[in-house]
Amino acid sequence: MRSVRLTARNDFEQWRAAARRLLLDAVPPDEVVWLDPSAPHDLFVTESALAEVTERKVGVVPQRFIDWAEAGICHSDPERFALLYRLLWRLQKDRGLMEARSDPDVGRLDRRVAAVRRDAHKLKAFVRFKSIADDSGLERFVAWFEPEHYVLERVAPFFVRRFTGMMWAIVTPYRSVFWDGDSLEFGPGGHKADVPAEDAMEAAWKSYFASIFNPARLKVAMMKSEMPVKYWRNLPEAELIPSLIRGARAAEAEMIERQASIPPSRHVRQAERQADDVAPEVEIGSLSAARDAIEGCRRCPLYEMATQAVFGEGPAHAEVMFVGEQPGDQEDLAGKPFVGPAGKVFDAAMAEAGIDRERAYVTNAVKHFKFVPRGKKRLHQRPNMGEVKACRFWLDLEREFVKPSLIVALGATAVASLTGSGTALSAVRGKLTELADGTRMFATVHPSYLLRMPDRAEAERERARFVEDLRQVGRLLG
């Protein structure tokens, strides 16, 4: 039987040096006794000297073992060194051992690692610094903390990253750490009395704690599982907990039972002012009035999920009006028609055909985006005839105010909306049709149709045809 006494509680390098020696000597795990620095000396075991270490590398281990061992060695379990050595021993034969979460030894280490990480996390969370200002006005911050495991060394760099510009110290029963703004130093453990009992901000903090608590949502077990009672003695706010809980039911009942009060005079004055401001309902008399009014449109259910109505854009008396189907994802976000991928195709084709988009009024048959959500994407849905019909109210207003001499229908939905019939696009494409009010309509495909074509050669042919249609529009405008 060999025994190894370590001088540090949580020094991975020291354990590694000893473990390498043992492995080199092929000492099986059940023939080693590992001793914590605090373990009593056992008269019946001959302790081997610490000098028996080696820097020589012995075999290889997966990175996960190193990561876990560095954390696991901080656990307060006196068996931690032995557990690590047993795993190291077994890893020599079974390289994949660390992947087997179902193995009892791996599970044991896993739980210890989790406990250490949790304790380290609680140290980050529950340290409460107290300010000490000296006569020169220099401020220092000190905290007392009682961790369950030996985690101070692991967490200290976190406090450096967080409080670089402060001078601070954390004192625990087993060790302490100081940061002076430049360097980190560790010292011996201390006592609660080493740290001031109070701090000037604690009254404000307690007042915040009491106010942010909602008495109508009492969940004490949840609080205790996340903030175990063992930490309470060093948390200034914790002394309020019993009285907050005692008062909670009464506070909730009072809120429920109390009659609504009479509004303050400030509110009444304001409500009167607002009542005077409300404009009477008027008929929509201009394009800009229509643009304002569409915000409140409830003619079909599409308003509910879309971001906003996307109204037409362009000169108020444009000679030509382009009518698409409906706004897409990007149009919905931007509130402008034809700015997404189909809009880019449209712009390029317009430029190629020599038509200035700035001269045209561009709009859609349906003003709200229709989609189904799929994870992080919204999938475009074609509007149905009911939605197209409901939205014709707005398209008619746009036609009435803009009075274009030519309307270009882009795609089947626009044709359906403008003609009010089920005319197939193929029957009217590239031709002039006279609408009910005498306006000329010219029909072509929707630019998004070109985006959907899988075959590149065919897409290019269709695109050329679309540009040719637009050239014809240009000639019609003269």
Added chain:
Amino acid sequence: MTRLTLQRKLSILSDAAKYDASCASSGSVKRSSLATGGIGSTEGSGICHSYAPDGRCISLLKLLLTNFCVYDCIYCVNRSSSNVPRARFSVEEVVGLTLDFYKRNYIEGLFLSSGIIRSPDYTMEEMVRVARTLRETHRFGGYIHLKVIPNASPELLAEAGLHADRLSTNIELPTDVSLEALAPEKKPSAIRTAMAHIEAKREESRPEGKIEGKRKPTRLAPAGQSTQMIVGADRATDATILGRSAALYSGYGLKRVYYSAFSPIPDASSKLPLAPPPLLREHRLYQADWLIRFYGFNVEEIVSGGADGLLDLKLDPKLAWALRHRGAFPVDVNRAARETLLRVPGLGVRVVDRIVTSRRHHRLTLADLARMAGSIDKVRPFVEAADWTPGGLTDDAGLRRKLTPAPRQLELF
């Protein structure tokens, strides 16, 4: 008017802020004060520095700049018709409190919201000023969450995103009709447009590919945007609520939708249900939301089979789904695909990942599963393992009753 002490203001303006459920301080970029010599850091995962007896984490100093408000939203404690005590912080007071609390390690940072005073732009400008002062004057590197005031100018929102880790705009209620009834001054499309502006600005600031030798552009609101929906103040069903969430997640790249059970407030309006908050319903909605985002379920699957578009309050939504689809079980833990395992009641994402790595080494038994999953009462009827098959248990008519947890006593202290 008598002057309020700072502590009195703190108590009024934190009391008024508690109805916003979000307290997350995670998911931002890494910042360290080693780089600036100031104070403050963010390292990805947030830290809860305390817990109130309502079980909620206290991570951020959650404050309103003021609880004076020109709006009269019926569900809100700060509505203009309410008689709650009012107060207003100066920008410097909020900055001072944030720094003092942060230096004592009470908080991860600041969550600032506000009642609307004068105009949306004026209010937003004041909030942005707090964030700017913290970042620029005090080199503060902690977490900042700013509430967005809808209708504030897009330029202000962009500046807010420059200083804040997270922005949030509350959708408040699941349907536009409810919002208009309960919050007459709020415009649903203005709320969604604010989210759309932020998403668009965030997209613009997203670095494309690797930029060699150049500093990456500052990412706007690196921890993303979130929203909150009140549950139980109107008659919307869970199907409507989850449908709204799905649309928000898909449209604006939201990180989170928070569900807030409508809770009685001091000096409440008589137009609202004055009852204890539906906490269990809120819990089920969060579970359903998780299933949709991380477990491959869609809204229809989760709500179908429930009564009137409501989730089953007695069972968690995954177990309820499994009981309605017993034909899909049992699932062999040694063979089934990850997506299939994710649908097994009682198996979370982490446990599923462990199953997938462990089974490469040996065939898993029920005991192996128990070691990885903790409790397997819920799992057992739905899986097969090397030494286990549920036999008739999967189709047992009494299974639902066996798996329904006993109603809990009120929590005593």
